[in-house]
Amino acid sequence: MLTTTTVKVLQPGELQDALAVLDRDPVANAFVAARVQVAGLDPWRLGGEMWGWYVGGRLESLCYAGANLVPVCAGPEAVRGFAERARRQGRRCSSIVGPAGATSALWALLEPHWGPAREVRAHQPLMVTSTLPADIPPDPHVRRVRKHEMDLIMPACVAMFTEEVGISPLAGDGGLLYQARVAELVGAGRSFARVEDGKVVFKAEIGAATDRACQIQGVWVAPEHRGKGLSETGMAAVLRYALQDVAPLASLYVNDYNTAARAAYRRVGFEEVGAFMSVLF
Structure with missing residues (x-):
């Protein structure tokens, strides 16, 4: 059975679907989620378009296309779809940033058309904590x-x-x-x-x-x-x-x-x- 896939710009009425995707990884997706929670999906308020990757009519992945190009929960097929849309549109962003796997795949597809980059930082560890340190006192002057x-x-x-x-x-x-x-x-x-x-x-x-x-x-x-x-x-x-x-x-x-x-x-x-x-x- 052939499953229909497509990439299109999300509409304001799809806000809850977008938030559900973003909520799959609240740490990695914090940048995009914060913007969407404040501005919704209206491109003017959001500062860019939100592209969606749909499989069988269901929203599966996102890509924020503003000053930054940011893939969100994007597997290989979604990355290819986003790369094709970005290639057709032409580069409007100052950076591509996001989880290393999806960002690397996206850049590999866009580099022949957008390259060269000024700099590529291929591995930037993402770090997280939920507790205060036990043995390092907070600086009272900060x-x-x-x-x-x-x-x-x-x-x-x-x-x-x-x-x-x-x-x-x-x-x-x-x-x-x-x-x-x-x-x-x-x-x-x-x-x-x-x-x-x-x-x-x-x-x-x-x-x-x-x-x-x-x-x-x-x-x-x-x-x-x-x-x-x-x-x-x-x-x-x-x-x-x-x-x-x-x-x-x-x-x-x-x-x-x-x-x-x-x-x-x-x-x-x-x-x-x-x-x-x-x-x-």
């Missing part, structure tokens, strides 16, 4: 960044982004979109920092957040303060906020070559549960 402190936190955010991604977030539009995102996290009470002598020496944010899981991002220690253990006590503090105020699970993903960060996260209690992959343009 606190929420206040709404009037944008001038304080922005230089640290720009430094972190440039160091992590390899380009400045101020390029292109002068940083307007990046500044708006930082302001959004500050306004939501999900930006944290330790400040000494008027300068940020540690910072991190709780980025994507649902009622099931949240994702810690943007972890940064000022270069002159590295090696002092601030990343561990700082992360313990952010983790306390995350687990008490946001969600029962906290996750992050980290470059595999960043052995120091991976070790610090393990000491705070994070365990590797999978891997992401990022293709940067």
Whole structure:
């Protein structure tokens, strides 16, 4: 019996079906789930289209197609369907990011048409925890960044982004979109920092957040303060906020070559549960 498969843009009325797919893996799907829970499926509010892979009329997989291209619960056939749609549309995203298996397969199909990438990070361990560390006290000086402190936190955010991604977030539009995102996290009470002598020496944010899981991002220690253990006590503090105020699970993903960060996260209690992959343009 031939089973009909297709890829199409989800309509707002399919929200519950989309959420059911996203709920299969609340940790890996936190970024997309958080956007959908806030914005629904309207492309203008969502910041991109949500593509669906249907088997026999049933929604089985998703792909968020906005500033990032993100496969969700996508097996080999779904990946091929999403790749064909993305190839026909042409590249509109600045990155492809998601679970390593699906993202690798998607990139293999798109690279002949979209390549070369600026950088490929093929293995980024996905780490998760549901508990606070027993032997690392939270840094009492790490606190929420206040709404009037944008001038304080922005230089640290720009430094972190440039160091992590390899380009400045101020390029292109002068940083307007990046500044708006930082302001959004500050306004939501999900930006944290330790400040000494008027300068940020540690910072991190709780980025994507649902009622099931949240994702810690943007972890940064000022270069002159590295090696002092601030990343561990700082992360313990952010983790306390995350687990008490946001969600029962906290996750992050980290470059595999960043052995120091991976070790610090393990000491705070994070365990590797999978891997992401990022293709940067």
